[in-house]
Amino acid sequence: MKQFILCIALITIAASIQAQNNQRVIEVKVSGQGEPLLFIPGFTVPGDIWEPFVKQLEQDFECHVITLAGFGGKTPIDFPWLPQVNSALQNYIIANNLSNVTIIGHSLGGTIATWLASRDSLNLRQIILVDALPASGALMIPNFNPDNLVYESPFNSQQLNMTDEEFAQMAAGMSRGMSLNTSSQEQIKKWMVNADRKTYVYGYTDYLKLDLRKDLKSINIPVTIIAADTPYGKDMVTKTYQSQYANLKTYDFILAENAAHFIMLD
Template sequence: MKNIILFLAVFFSLTLQAQTENQPIHVTVSGKGKPVLLIPGFTVPGESWDDVVKQLENKCECHIVTLAGFGGEEPIAFPWLPKVNEALENYIIKNDLKDLTIIGHSLGGTIATWLASRENNSIKQIILVDALPAAGALMMPNFNPDDLVYDNPYSNQQLAMSEADFDQMATSMSQGMSLNKEAQRKIKDWIIMSDRKTYVYGYTDYLKLDVRENLKNISVPVTIIAADKPLGKEMITQTYKNQYANLEKYDLRIADNSAHFVMFDQPAWFMVQIQQILAL
């Protein structure tokens, strides 16, 4: 009898563990007030929003997201991004987040546009931080999402990359994403911490995602907070005009002397914009 009880205890423990692991998203909640969903960029955990949350949580209920495979969270089966998108949509519905504001950085902003384009959503407005609806189209001539597959020479090379080479690549990438030395260190650490397959195949998912047609279905206010580096204001403005051509109206705000992580490079200016948009 003791053996049966022990077996059942272990069985139910493992079953519970299986049910709680390998989720597409992981969300923590802080504060009370207006609901705000904060979605980070690729490889970046929810803690990237810590300083923003500290200044919002006295008036906002902040739902801070970390995506599977990043920030130490367990990876999930591929395709990765469609599962993430669906999980976020279900989270909003399940938690009855009415009049919701979504703040999304980079990939998080792309996801925010997808969510805002869905029928019968409860989103009040979206704030996109250096985010494009089709990053792949900007990076590749003759862009066709169907041409992007997991099994390709570049992805295979990254999967086989040594820890030292991956570390060097992460260092180089982080230096282009922020002008802030401390932020560069954090960004590098987040890249290295990411699950390697999620990093490689998840990025393929990211490049495949093209929500430019979906923009026609967005009726809520959209604010885009962009960085002026490295292209300069004129080219940045034209890039966003091209990518968001199907969006009827948006408010573009460009941060001076900032790279991709605007919240790290211009934190005071960034918070002024957020507080104005949220009318806090």
């Protein structure tokens, strides 16, 4: 009997530690009632970006809005960062019995949604991917090999050693290509500047290393992909998505015209 009680106590402690770890890795705001929706933002972006949509949808749906560690003022975590994020979200869905959940993810958030959809243990209804790819690194890096991407690199060191002013200038330049809206560009820049610098640098390395193209074969739920046509144009964007999602059995593809990467802001 004593051994049984000890086992129960250890299981309870382990579950408590796991829950605490999940809370450190992700922050979740829940509102509304109905079928569950899970919103995952993109890299450096807090969950607040989904607020206009949540206000409309929470009348009919239970909305779970995620902010990731290191972003939106949230405490950073140790590395590797992205595997912990993926696991925490999977554990959150299971622990909260989010059956038949729809996941809506932008950019990195869409990549994470793709990873979750490829897990056999989750009962998902569908995923909606907003300008998201399963292997961004393969698109951006010639002769892509995830093993060659490491934290300790000259490029990462350069970004870590930037002054705040230099980093802000870089963020301003990048944000101009992410939205067609001037005020949105300024907000995107602020999100980047306010992100924990190490999470920005090493977390992006995690992001580029992730290649889910083979995992697409395991996805059997409906997938909707919404892609921006700016700045590359309809033909190139369509070709890119067809190539990256070639292993996905079927999906609905929507091209958002006159929109850049942050489609929901444009």
